[in-house]
Amino acid sequence: MGIFANLWRLARTGATFQRTGALADALGEVDAPAPVRLAARVLFAPLGPLGLKGDPELPPVVRALTALGPAYVKFGQILSTRPDVVGARLAREMRVLQDRMPAFSQAEAEAAVERELGRPVSELFAEFGPPVAAASIAQVHPARVAETGEAVAVKVLRPGVEKAFRKDVDAFWFIANLIHVLAPKSRRLRPRAVIRHFESVVMTELDLRLEASAAAEYRANSEGDKGVSSPAVHWPLSARRVMTTEWVDGTPLGDVEALRATGIDMEAMGALVVQTFLRHALRDGFFHADMHQGNLKVSPAGELVTLDFGIMGRIDPYTRRVYAEILLGFLRKDYRRVAEVHFEAGYVPADQDLETFAQALRSIGEPIFGQQADRISMAKLLAHLFDVTERFGMQTRTELILLQRTMVVVEGVGRTLDPHLNIWTTAKPVVEEWMRDNLGPAQMLRDMKATAQVLGRFGPRLPEIAERALMKLAEPEAPPAPARLPAAALWLALGAGLGGGVVGALLVALLD
Known part of the structure; x- marks a missing residue:
């Protein structure tokens, strides 16, 4: 995505907020200073006609965010949890961004399932209902497995969501690079590193195989926790763009x-x-x-x-x-x-x-x-x-x-x-x-055990490593050898003399 495309994307963001009334609504709700409101009006008012129209049935801020795409919706989801930051009314309005976004069609969802799992939906599921939740990246359908009758939730990625996120991420990279060049004092915030991190998070979220793996790990970690639970993954019915888990009421x-x-x-x-x-x-x-x-x-x-x-x-x-x-x-x-x-x-x-x-x-x-x-x-x-x-x-x-x-x-x-x-x-x-x-002391023992395990893994190579270190010290062109060997070389030599990996194994056994 070139520089002009990114500039256009940024201009259209401001224009969309202006056209939908979201700019004035948001600035008023957070009680922005008068100079900020004036500057925003002067800057974006002329661009208003270039903005996206969005759904006029939605409140202004929600209308603007949904029109701009999934990355902006994700940002709105975060703000919807902070009524103390954006105000109670805006937080309440933006809560629809969490799981009540407009759904894509049943036909598109079923086609995606068939494409990913390689079999018709009618063979895989005895029932495959309309979506019960739709968010910025995917939507969830209730279903029943054909073979067992088990109630499950089938998550399907939105069509074209990868491309939409790619556009937003490119625009965010453009902003980060601008900040880096034009605002040196802001470099401590590491805007490029932040966008790199955001990009890796988003790309992971767009592969449901990774999400399924994360769900399984989280469930395993929670097994002994009182008062909490999470659904199990149905692996045979999961793929890159489709994930199936047990249904939870x-x-x-x-x-x-x-x-x-x-x-x-x-x-x-x-x-x-x-x-x-x-x-x-x-x-x-x-x-x-x-x-x-x-x-x-x-x-x-x-x-x-x-x-x-x-x-x-x-x-x-x-x-x-x-x-x-x-x-x-x-x-x-x-x-x-x-x-x-x-x-x-x-x-x-x-x-x-x-x-x-x-x-x-x-x-x-x-x-x-x-x-x-x-x-x-x-x-x-x-x-x-x-x-x-x-x-x-x-x-x-x-x-x-x-x-x-x-x-x-x-x-x-x-x-x-x-x-x-x-x-x-x-x-x-x-x-x-x-x-x-x-x-406490228990953690000190665990740290010692972990150190011993590392020594144990490298034990067979300790004699070779120690020999190379000693030969390096003895090379003629090297500076005169110090009166005593470096501590690391002494430890390596000791490990070699005591049988390399045996030392680590004994330490682990003792600590256990």
């Missing part, structure tokens, strides 16, 4: 009135949403990264059911430890320790002052504690957080983008069930439990 989490009518404890369910996300992120390092209301149900048994595993996040053990220490530091109001963790992890440049950074963190944390959640302005808090990161030269951490975004979303979901939910107090038991299990 339940009340959508977005239907608050229907949930109240079931008599469930709304506060407990709100807390369970937040704690389930944190437990998977910290314990497993593998978490659902698209936990909006459209992907969550409450089963007749009162369990939280998670659906749609197209966007998942992973974080390595070290990052989990850093994340947990930061959360626990905030929970304990130990802002100096939170600052130290940021420096130790390299999140803040070493030339910054630790005490000053700790003071800035206190200015973020203190206004939250002791306040009712519905009195905290997340919009102002996020703006202040951005100011702090800019002042201290913090770069965007692409490995934490999904984690941070999902935490914002699950807090919003939790607050729709319990307006007084405070994510810090809700998170505390999960974080403290993880810290007890992972930062």
Whole structure:
């Protein structure tokens, strides 16, 4: 996609917001300053006729986002969980983007199933009903397996969705490159890395074989968790553009009135949403990264059911430890320790002052504690957080983008069930439990065991590696050998002398 095509795409985005009335509606709802409203009107008013018309039956913002395509719809889904950022009315209107998008035809869906699975729909399914949910990327059909009569949900990708996303991603790359060139101060936000990350997430979501694999892994991780469940994958009826899972009955989490009518404890369910996300992120390092209301149900048994595993996040053990220490530091109001963790992890440049950074963190944390959640302005808090990161030269951490975004979303979901939910107090038991299990003597033994296993795998090569290292030191052209060998060479020689892989095996056995 060339530069002119991208410029046209961006211009048409602004024009669409202008033509549909979404621009004025959104700016008014978030109470944008008068100069911002004037600048937007001057810039986009002349472009209005070039914008997409959209469905006039929809509210302005929803109308604009659906007209612009699936990437914009995905953005709207995120905002729909944050009434404290975009306002209650806009959040409520955008909730239709989660699973109530216009469906594509039954004939197109059946043709896609036949194409992907290689057999007529009538041979595969005894029943194949009209769609019950339609989102930006796919829609879901209720069905019954022909051989067993089992009730299943069949997810089918939208026709042409890959091409539509490709156009949006190309436009986003164009924006990122513009920012990189024209706004050097914004480079710390790593816009190119952010778009690269977004692109990889989207491309994964467009292959339902990967989603099926993620669903199976998430289900396995959740087996011992109380009060939560997820559907099993039906592998023989799944492919790249079609995925089949067991059917799960339940009340959508977005239907608050229907949930109240079931008599469930709304506060407990709100807390369970937040704690389930944190437990998977910290314990497993593998978490659902698209936990909006459209992907969550409450089963007749009162369990939280998670659906749609197209966007998942992973974080390595070290990052989990850093994340947990930061959360626990905030929970304990130990802002100096939170600052130290940021420096130790390299999140803040070493030339910054630790005490000053700790003071800035206190200015973020203190206004939250002791306040009712519905009195905290997340919009102002996020703006202040951005100011702090800019002042201290913090770069965007692409490995934490999904984690941070999902935490914002699950807090919003939790607050729709319990307006007084405070994510810090809700998170505390999960974080403290993880810290007890992972930062004590038991974890030290596990770390030693993992190190021993690595030594065991490389054991057979240790003599060769040690010999090469020693010969390198003895080469005539090399500088005079130091009085003692480097510690690494000593360890290698010791490993070779004790039988290479035997050392690792013995250590593993001892630690077990």
